[in-house]
Amino acid sequence: MKKCIKSKLIAAFLAVNMVIGIASPVANESSAAKVAKLGFKKVKLEVGQKKKVVIKNKKKKAKYTYKSSAVKKAGVSKSGLIVAKAKGKAVITVKEKFNKKNRLVGKVTVTVKAKKISNTPVVSVTPVVTDNPATAIPQSTLAPATPTATVAAVDPTAEPTPDVYSEELFTMYIQDISDKKYEVNGATCDVTMQYFEGEAEGEYFNGNIKRASSNVIKAYKEGYKDGKSYTTARYILEGKDSSGNACSLFIEDNGIINADKSITGKPTIITKNEELAWLQTADIQTRVIDRGDGNKEISFMWNKDNTEPVPYPTVTRPDETKSYTEELFRFAIGIGASDEVPGSDGASSSMINFTCKTAEGFDKFVGEGVDNFADTRMQFKGQVQTLSARYIMVGEDADGDECTIYVENNGIDDNGMVTEPTIITDNPDWAWIETAPLHGTVSWGASLTIHMWSTKEAYDAGQAEK
Structure with a gap:
């Protein structure tokens, strides 16, 4: 009898161990899925370009550090912004500190290339007139055309309009939350509501989005609002100004998706910070670069030559004339x-x-x-x-x-x-x-x-x- 009971206990013990053995890999996979990891491990940049290190499955209470193996080639900021400085290679080591324990998240290999310089010859369209009015010789390295009896005057090409939004205030590094994207396909418009998180880094302000916020994209169909697409993102940033003072910024960024799929916006900014209060009436434009995989860079560019205060948004009162x-x-x-x-x-x-x-x-x-x-x-x-x-x-x-x-x-x-x-x-x-x-x-x-x-x-x- 005792021998029978003992055999049953051994069998039960082995069965439990088999179940645990089978279940363990699943449990480990579940745990591994929540471990912070790099969004990319290799990146190629030209001198002067910037790229934010992407960490997936970040722990809210963890601290992440970044260190470059070759600062003169590619530096990295405290928030993980890589700056390409000179031709060569560098390795960015990313570590996580959580509950007094340090862990290697991974390494990013940065390859820096020289900045591309255009070799296209510059041709002046303004003709140089000689004593012989029948011949005009253009200033060009290209082979001259055979002159004819008369040469029509050439209108000079207008110089390209300079970009008035020339000073970068700060850049937002946005990560879309993959499981928080909602869509409605209507008769006049298709709507996408995408939640996101991210941080800001720049000369004037550095900080983080306070809580997950949303960007709404409205793509109007033909016959409605000229068939154009608009975006509106709203969020609150918490961080520090250039003097290290804690501050908050409210931002509503209203953008339009251009024909080339680029996005430019006009932000409304509200803040009580003394150093940044001027942002409320400054002439600012946002420009969005889609880095793929839900990552975007939004540059806040300032037209510093426009000294006239930009008016506050006007109030549109709801119609109350109808029944x-x-x-x-x-x-x-x-x-x-x-x-x-x-x-x-x-x-x-x-x-x-x-x-x-x-x-x-x-x-x-x-x-x-x-x-x-x-x-x-x-x-x-x-x-x-x-x-x-x-x-x-x-x-x-x-x-x-x-x-x-x-x-x-x-x-x-x-x-x-x-x-x-x-x-x-x-x-x-x-x-x-x-x-x-x-x-x-x-x-x-x-x-x-x-x-x-x-x-x-x-x-x-x-x-x-x-």
């Missing part, structure tokens, strides 16, 4: 933490975090938000406070059909919130909403409730299109 009687949506809002950045000259900004779902008792659309969102508030001297809340919800319409809606609720808070929302949806029965007059109001009960309305005329026309 909005048809309720389309009703959302219950869960209000979360608020991040505030006071500004200079009476300016202020805040980002109020919230969640959303369909309010109880409303059945035209039943759904909830795909993530946490932010209601962005701005106010400038002599103006009322503006608000803009952007969110995407998934759910079902009254017929049980699955659908997604993007809401951009823009308005004012002047002793009460009133809005004029934009709604984009993939529900074909609601396509009319995208171009209909819309109006937003609020009510308070157990929570904040948002009501969205349209006119009876627009509603009836929309129903007739089904």
